[in-house]
Amino acid sequence: MECIIIDDEKTSRIIINQLCESLDSLEIKAEFSNAIDAIKYLNKYEVDLVFLDIHMPGFNGFDFLQTLKTSPKIILTTSDTNYALKAFEYDNIVDYLVKPITQDRFTKAVLKAEALSDSIKSDELSVQSKLNSGDDELFVNINGRLVKLRFDEIILVEAKGDYILIKTDNENFTIHSTMKKIEEKLPVNSFLKVHRSFVINTSKIIDIENNSVLIGKNVVPVSRSNRSELMKRLNLL
Amino acid sequence: MQEHPNLLYVKELANGDEVFESKLLSVIKKELFEEIENYTNCFKNEQFVDAAIIVHKLRNKISILGLYKGSEIAKEHENDLRNGNNSLHLVFLDILENLTQFMHNK
Numbered sequence: 001m002e003c004i005i006i007d008d009e010k011t012s013r014i015i016i017n018q019l020c021e022s023l024d025s026l027e028i029k030a031e032f033s034n035a036i037d038a039i040k041y042l043n044k045y046e047v048d049l050v051f052l053d054i055h056m057p058g059f060n061g062f063d064f065l066q067t068l069k070t071s072p073k074i075i076l077t078t079s080d081t082n083y084a085l086k087a088f089e090y091d092n093i094v095d096y097l098v099k100p101i102t103q104d105r106f107t108k109a110v111l112k113a114e115a116l117s118d119s120i121k122s123d124e125l126s127v128q129s130k131l132n133s134g135d136d137e138l139f140v141n142i143n144g145r146l147v148k149l150r151f152d153e154i155i156l157v158e159a160k161g162d163y164i165l166i167k168t169d170n171e172n173f174t175i176h177s178t179m180k181k182i183e184e185k186l187p188v189n190s191f192l193k194v195h196r197s198f199v200i201n202t203s204k205i206i207d208i209e210n211n212s213v214l215i216g217k218n219v220v221p222v223s224r225s226n227r228s229e230l231m232k233r234l235n236l237l
Numbered sequence: 238m239q240e241h242p243n244l245l246y247v248k249e250l251a252n253g254d255e256v257f258e259s260k261l262l263s264v265i266k267k268e269l270f271e272e273i274e275n276y277t278n279c280f281k282n283e284q285f286v287d288a289a290i291i292v293h294k295l296r297n298k299i300s301i302l303g304l305y306k307g308s309e310i311a312k313e314h315e316n317d318l319r320n321g322n323n324s325l326h327l328v329f330l331d332i333l334e335n336l337t338q339f340m341h342n343k
Binding site: 008009010011012014015018019055057079080099100102103 | 297312
């Protein structure tokens with residue numbers, strides 16, 4: 001896996017470098033003492049994994065995550081435990097390492113990132129290779145079985161940590177993938193992200209009340225930032 | 238009872254690689270002394286939020302050098318400083334002095 005290290009402390013960068021040395025699968029492409037230089041680098045080059053310090057003056061680790069255009073796997077490195085909960089808001093964060101980082105804990109995190117990366121690559125391959133010539137369906141890998149889903153059968157997609165739950169008219173499917181990946185596959189004219197954890201098929205909406213949508217039998221929250229886009233999509237009288 | 242700094246973590250990480258150990262210690266020493274100076278200046282100028290940012294960096298070195306209670310105190314001091322409370326300053330200075338003496342001999 002090609003990786004970069006972002007940490008404002010040289011001490012930490014040297015330590016992470018040394019921890020990487022013991023793992024043949026890792027290749028460090030660059031190190032950065034600030035997140036802005038790392039963003040510039042990632043706008044030019046792709047990497048598989050980022051070791052990211054959260055606490056950096058000015059532009060911190062979470063600012064970096066929000067600016068990212070690509071979605072490499074992220075391993076957070078920090079002296080604080082109090083950001084762990086926030087880390088779960090990001091689909092591409094695979095682990096959270098508290099400094100000083102031990103070799104065992106580091107290795108475990110990298111193996112987790114590798115496993116996830118391999119699995120997503122495999123999911124992507126099966127989805128891409130089996131995409132029909134038509135634009136109205138996709139295939140998803142469910143336990144090694146490629147299942148065809150018509151877009152007009154899909155009610156919603158919900159993020160579930162490292163997985164996504166796809167609810168259709170007849171069945172629900174949990175697959176190992178990310179919201180970002182599925183969003184790229186769904187037609188933008190009928191699907192809309194209404195909340196960071198929900199993408200819905202707008203043609204299936206039954207009603208909308210305050211900050212929620214009734215879709216099928218599901219009540220889905222609508223975040224304030226996505227509400228206006230949802231309202232634009234509706235044929236309002 | 239005062240904790241004593243140690244190189245257990247550094248040595249475990251180096252795994253016998255003396256070149257790496259020496260390089261790491263040299264960087265820790267350089268950053269430690271610079272950060273202590275910056276912390277002292279910020280504190281004198283009552284720039285407590287800036288001081289808290291430096292305490293955060295120092296906290297990592299305090300842990301690396303085996304002062305686990307010291308690291309907890311630094312964490313509390315960092316949070317206090319962000320809220321304008323400097324009551325742990327003198328205790329924190331003792332920790333820094335302890336580290337300074339230890340690192341002077343490295």
